[in-house]
Structure formats: structure tokens, C-alpha cells
Amino acid sequence: MRSPRGAAAAGRCGAQEHVDLIPGIPDDVAVDCLARVPHASHRALRRVCRGWRSAAAKPAFASARAAAGATEDLVYLLQFGNPSAADDDGAPKDGADAPPPSAPAYGVAVYNVTTGEWRRERGAPPVLPVFAQCAAVGTRVAVLGGWDPRTFEPVADVHVLDAATGAWRRAAPMRSARSFFACAEAGGKIYVAGGHDKHKNALKTAEAYDAGADAWDPLPDMSEERDECDGMATVAGDRFLAVSGYRTARQGGFERDAEWFDPAAREWRRLERVRAPPSAAHVVVRGRVWCIEGSAVMEWMGTRRGWREVGPYPPGLKAGTARAVCVGSGEKVVVTGALDGEGGRHALWVFDVRTKSWTVVRPPPEFAGFVFSVASVRI
Numbered sequence: 001m002r003s004p005r006g007a008a009a010a011g012r013c014g015a016q017e018h019v020d021l022i023p024g025i026p027d028d029v030a031v032d033c034l035a036r037v038p039h040a041s042h043r044a045l046r047r048v049c050r051g052w053r054s055a056a057a058k059p060a061f062a063s064a065r066a067a068a069g070a071t072e073d074l075v076y077l078l079q080f081g082n083p084s085a086a087d088d089d090g091a092p093k094d095g096a097d098a099p100p101p102s103a104p105a106y107g108v109a110v111y112n113v114t115t116g117e118w119r120r121e122r123g124a125p126p127v128l129p130v131f132a133q134c135a136a137v138g139t140r141v142a143v144l145g146g147w148d149p150r151t152f153e154p155v156a157d158v159h160v161l162d163a164a165t166g167a168w169r170r171a172a173p174m175r176s177a178r179s180f181f182a183c184a185e186a187g188g189k190i191y192v193a194g195g196h197d198k199h200k201n202a203l204k205t206a207e208a209y210d211a212g213a214d215a216w217d218p219l220p221d222m223s224e225e226r227d228e229c230d231g232m233a234t235v236a237g238d239r240f241l242a243v244s245g246y247r248t249a250r251q252g253g254f255e256r257d258a259e260w261f262d263p264a265a266r267e268w269r270r271l272e273r274v275r276a277p278p279s280a281a282h283v284v285v286r287g288r289v290w291c292i293e294g295s296a297v298m299e300w301m302g303t304r305r306g307w308r309e310v311g312p313y314p315p316g317l318k319a320g321t322a323r324a325v326c327v328g329s330g331e332k333v334v335v336t337g338a339l340d341g342e343g344g345r346h347a348l349w350v351f352d353v354r355t356k357s358w359t360v361v362r363p364p365p366e367f368a369g370f371v372f373s374v375a376s377v378r379i
Contacts, residue, residue, distance in 0.1 A: 021051050031055055035064035039072045039379045040117065043166050057165070062379075071378055072114040073327045074163060075334050075348075076121070076141050078134050078373040079109045106130050108143070108161075109367050111348060113327055113334065113376075118367045121161065123168045129155050133183045133373040135190045135231075139164040140211045141375055142171065142190050145178050153198040154179040160211060163377045172214050175207050182231030182245070183373070187238035187263060193219075194226035194245050202227035202248040206261070206268075208240075222259050222268050230282045232289065238263065241271075241289070243282055273306075281322035281337075285353060286330040294319045297351065311356040314349035316340055325374040336371040346370055 021030035034055060037045050046053040055061055065071050106128050108121040129146030136142070141161045148155050156173040174192060181195025181203070193206035202225035208217045226245025243258040258271040280293035289300040290310065297311035314322075314335055321337040333351040338344060345368045348361040362368075 019051060021055055027055075031060060031064050032068060035061055035068050036070045038115065039074070039112070040115075040119070042164070042379075046165065062164075065379070072112055073332070074377045074379060075111045075113060075325060075327065076134055076136070076161075076163075076375045076377065077109045077111065077336065077367075077371045078128070078132055078143065079107060079367070079371045080369045081105050081107075105149070106132070106146075106372075108134075111334075111361070111363070111367075113332065113350065116361075118363055121166075123166060124161070125159050125168070125170075128159075129157055129179075131179050131372055132157075133181070133192075134375040135183050135185050136163075136375040136377050137185045137188060137190055137211050139377055139379065141377060142209065142211065144183060144190075144192060144209075145174060145181060145195070147179055153177070154196070158209070160214075164379060171211075172209075172216060174209075175216050175218055176203070176205055178203055178205075180228045182226065182229040182240075182242040184231040184240060186240040186261075189217075191219075191231065191240040191261065193222060193231065193240070193242045193261075194229045196227045196248075200248075201225075202246065206242075219261065220266060220268060223270060224255070224257075224259070226255070226259075228254075232282055232284045241284075243289075281324040281335065283324035283326050283333055285326050285333060290324075290333070292317075292322050292324055292335055311351060312358065314351070314358050314360075316347075316360060317349060321346075321370075323371055323374050325376045327376045328378055334374070334376070336374060338370070344370075 021027050022033065034045065034052060046056055108124045110119050110121050127149060128143060130149050132143050132146030134141055134143050139162055141163055143159045146155060147153060154177040156177040158171040158173055159168060160171045161168050178195035178197060182193045184191060190209040194203050196202050204222040204225045206219040206222060208219055222242060225247045226242055229245030230243040232241050239260050241258055241260045244254045246253045246255060256273050259268045260271065261268055280291040282289060282291050291298050296309045296313050298307040299310045301308055316339055318338040318340040322335050324333055324335045327334055331353055335349040336346060339347050347363065350359045350361060
């Protein structure tokens with residue numbers, strides 16, 4: 001029979017001793033300290049010990065970052081390599097590091113709007129489909145579809161990055177291979193609609209991705225085929241909008257209407273005459289559809305009232321090259337595009353919604369290539 005002293009000793013051995021996150025400091029204060037570590041160092045932070053890794057994975061960590069004013073806005077860019085970053089003989093310009101011979105032509109770049117830093121996203125698939133698109137839900141960034149770089153046929157591939165941890169995983173593929181489709185997050189899901197198949201037939205099919213369940217939901221077809229349509233969320237962020245596009249029989253003949261998906265009724269509803277000029281980039285800011293077109297930033301006021309100007313055009317942006325994404329809670333809009341008259345070099349423009357002013361961001365040469373798709377995450 002075990003003695004009382006032996007039982008007590010066994011209990012002490014079985015109990016797990018608490019280890020302070022930072023010795024001598026209460027854990028809540030330690031979490032507040034860890035929350036102030038810049039996102040660029042989070043990978044290293046998680047490798048220090050199990051306690052730090054566990055603390056960084058909890059919702060309280062994100063809350064502590066917000067309370068400390070330490071949140072950072074990251075813009076993920078699916079970007080082609082920039083030919084102007086190297087001389088004709090392949091030597092890098094302006095101190096740019098020469099990429100290895102096996103480097104992908106299409107990769108993931110990250111611009112930290114808060115700190116102004118640029119970097120390549122580590123751990124990304126070694127070869128991304130060309131013209132793949134991205135969309136973000138929470139801290140997850142999904143890279144979807146595009147062309148197989150060997151066959152130039154559309155694929156259904158999906159890869160998901162957890163921006164908080166830097167971990168990538170291969171996700172459930174789309175139900176249909178497609179490229180040049182509308183893509184955006186709305187109501188906590190990522191929607192895709194339209195685009196074209198391997199025969200270059202415009203599509204009217206659509207589906208929605210639940211990143212938590214890693215599952216796709218097939219949606220009813222849109223009323224029209226829509227190749228090269230724009231996608232965005234609107235109406236308090238819970239409805240997906242597919243803007244413009246063209247039918248198979250009208251290659252390049254962009255429509256001036258749109259359709260939005262009503263998740264309650266599981267129906268598509270049409271919006272007439274919502275399309276701005278075909279060269280415009282669309283983005284939703286605080287529930288309003290904006291477009292960046294040849295002379296100004298415009299806001300859609302409804303079918304009867306049309307468009308109104310809300311800001312100047314990005315200075316030096318070449319028309320027809322823009323992609324746009326809303327950052328944070330609608331405080332800023334980030335636009336990517338070509339610098340007019342600079343031989344294909346691209347830049348970023350950051351629009352302050354409050355002051356209606358632009359800041360031009362000239363990236364390092366290795367990040368100055370054409371951007372096909374953008375998404376934003378707040379960490």
C-alpha cells in the first residue's frame with residue numbers, strides 16, 4: 001500500500017510545473033511585451049520556446065497587439081520578375097541580388113504598409129501557377145488557379161498561407177480549373193466566379209471556399225459568362241460582387257454590368273451600368289465600390305446616381321495597369337501599376353482615405369515587376 005508521503009510525491013511529479021513566459025514577469029505583462037515584437041521577427045519568436053509559440057497562437061496575442069497599437073498591415077503581391085532589375089547580361093542593377101537560375105518567374109512578394117519593408121514570402125510553393133490570384137480571409141492568404149507554367153492550361157490548385165505563422169499548406173482544389181476569374185473574400189469565405197477554361201471559353205460558374213473547413217461550396221451559375229471580371233466584397237463585406245467581364249463570343253467586349261451573390265437566397269442579382277471604363281481597377285472601401293480610372297478615383301453611388309469623384313488619380317500611374325486593395329479597416333487603399341514612361345517598372349501608390357492624398361512607393365528593383373493580384377492582411 002502506498003504511503004501518504006509517497007502519494008503526495010507522486011502527485012507533485014504528475015503535476016506540470018508552470019514556467020513563466022518571461023522569468024519574474026506575470027504572463028499577462030509578458031504577452032503584452034511579446035505582442036510588440038515586429039511581425040518580421042515572429043518566426044524567430046515562435047522558435048524560442050514552447051511557451052512563446054503557444055502564446056503567439058492564441059487570440060489574446062492578436063488582441064494584445066491591437067491594444068498596444070502594434071498591428072501591421074501587409075500587402076501580398078503575386079508578381080512577375082522584373083526584367084529591369086538586371087542588365088542585359090543578367091547582372092543585377094542597383095545592388096539587387098541576382099535570383100538563382102531555378103527562381104520562379106511568378107512569386108509572392110510582401111509589402112509592409114506599416115513599416116515600409118519589402119520581402120519575399122518564404123516557404124511558398126517553388127513554382128506558382130502563372131496568373132494565379134490571391135485573396136485573404138483573416139490571417140490566411142489563399143493562392144488560387146492560374147496557368148500551369150509548362151502547359152499554359154488553367155489549373156484548380158489552391159495553396160494557403162497562414163500569415164501569422166508563415167506556414168503554407170496545399171488546400172482542397174477548386175471544383176473547376178480556371179484562370180482570369182473574379183476573386184475576393186466576402187462574409188468570411190473566398191469566392192471565385194467566371195474566368196475561362198482550357199479552351200478559352202468564358203465561364204459563368206462560381207464557388208466559395210471555407211478556409212477553416214478546407215472545403216468548396218458549388219454556387220449557382222451567374223446569369224452571364226464573365227471572363228476577366230473583377231471580384232470584390234461589398235454591402236458591409238458580406239456579399240460578393242463580380243464586375244464586368246466578357247462572353248466567349250465577344251472577346252474583349254467588356255460588359256458594363258455586374259452581379260452580386262445573395263448568400264441568404266443563394267441567388268445572383270444583376271446590377272446594371274455599374275462598370276467604369278475597362279481600364280479601371282475596382283476596390284471596395286467601407287462598403288462602397290470605388291474605381292481608379294484614367295482621371296480620378298470614383299465612387300459608385302447607385303444605378304440612378306452613377307459615379308462621383310472622391311479623389312485625384314494616382315500621380316504617374318500608367319492607365320490600364322492598376323490593381324487595388326483596401327488596407328486595414330478602410331483607412332488606406334494600395335494601388336499597384338506601371339510607372340508611366342519608365343520602361344515597365346512598377347510601383348505602389350498608397351491613398352489616405354481621410355486626407356484624399358497619394359504617396360508614391362518606389363520598390364527596390366527586384367520588387368518592381370508586374371503585379372497580377374493583391375490581397376491584404378492585418379497582423
